[in-house]
Amino acid sequence: MRKKIVAGNWKMNLLPAEALNLYREIVDKKSDDSDVEIMVFPPSLFVSDLIKFKADVSVGVQNFFPEEKGAYTGEISVAQVASMGVHYTLVGHSERRMYFGEDDRLLKRKVDAALKFNLTPVFCCGEPLEIREKNEQGSFVHEQLENSLFHLSSEDLKKCIIAYEPVWAIGTGKTASFEQAEEMHSSIRSWIAKKYDSETAESISILYGGSCNATNAKELFACKNVDGGLIGGASLDADSFITIAQSF
Ligand code: PGA
Numbered sequence: 001m002r003k004k005i006v007a008g009n010w011k012m013n014l015l016p017a018e019a020l021n022l023y024r025e026i027v028d029k030k031s032d033d034s035d036v037e038i039m040v041f042p043p044s045l046f047v048s049d050l051i052k053f054k055a056d057v058s059v060g061v062q063n064f065f066p067e068e069k070g071a072y073t074g075e076i077s078v079a080q081v082a083s084m085g086v087h088y089t090l091v092g093h094s095e096r097r098m099y100f101g102e103d104d105r106l107l108k109r110k111v112d113a114a115l116k117f118n119l120t121p122v123f124c125c126g127e128p129l130e131i132r133e134k135n136e137q138g139s140f141v142h143e144q145l146e147n148s149l150f151h152l153s154s155e156d157l158k159k160c161i162i163a164y165e166p167v168w169a170i171g172t173g174k175t176a177s178f179e180q181a182e183e184m185h186s187s188i189r190s191w192i193a194k195k196y197d198s199e200t201a202e203s204i205s206i207l208y209g210g211s212c213n214a215t216n217a218k219e220l221f222a223c224k225n226v227d228g229g230l231i232g233g234a235s236l237d238a239d240s241f242i243t244i245a246q247s248f
Pocket of ligand 1 (some may be wrong): 173
């Protein structure tokens with residue numbers, strides 16, 4: 001069953017007290033009877049504090065290293081993340097690909113390591129502007145999925161969430177139109193149906209990300225194949241974030 005999900009990617013923002021306040025505000029303002037799952041991805045430093053609330057706003061990590069332990073100075077292992085009680089992780093965010101050189105091979109290892117430790121990967125894919133301008137976004141995103149995600153069994157793929165985030169829309173205030181979002185989301189679903197089967201395709205939540213905000217969320221979430229959003233900037237304000245979560 002496709003779940004409705006609204007996820008906040010806090011990126012490298014907030015100091016500890018600000019992160020706690022934001023989380024508390026989201027928990028307080030969230031409606032109890034909603035069928036939308038809300039999750040946040042704070043900087044890893046704050047994760048254990050937020051998890052202590054045991055609130056029904058899930059806390060995930062933005063990153064981890066796909067080994068259990070070892071000489072990887074500065075990294076946090078998949079086992080360490082899982083042991084904190086985390087259930088979700090971003091994988092393949094365009095900022096990790098762009099600024100930290102994460103390639104499809106590493107992302108495949110991350111997907112496998114996450115699943116091995118019962119973490120749900122929110123696998124991010126999406127094309128840069130020059131690819132969109134050449135109208136090659138379909139094959140570009142397809143290749144990202146083929147290289148890092150579609151090696152999974154149907155059973156494991158069903159444990160994943162996919163986020164389509166056109167790079168040109170991230171943090172730019174320039175969101176994809178609902179037609180552009182729906183076109184890509186329905187393509188992703190049909191590739192899954194073709195490679196696996198329609199039951200698998202119908203069970204995976206596909207989120208849209210890229211300048212999604214309290215004003216445009218309704219139109220995006222109304223699309224047949226859009227199951228929610230991965231929200232950056234607008235997730236740093238509890239009111240905007242909750243408005244987005246109520247936009248179905
Ligand atoms: P944005 O970021 O909403 O600020 O565009 C989205 C993301 O990077 O996940």
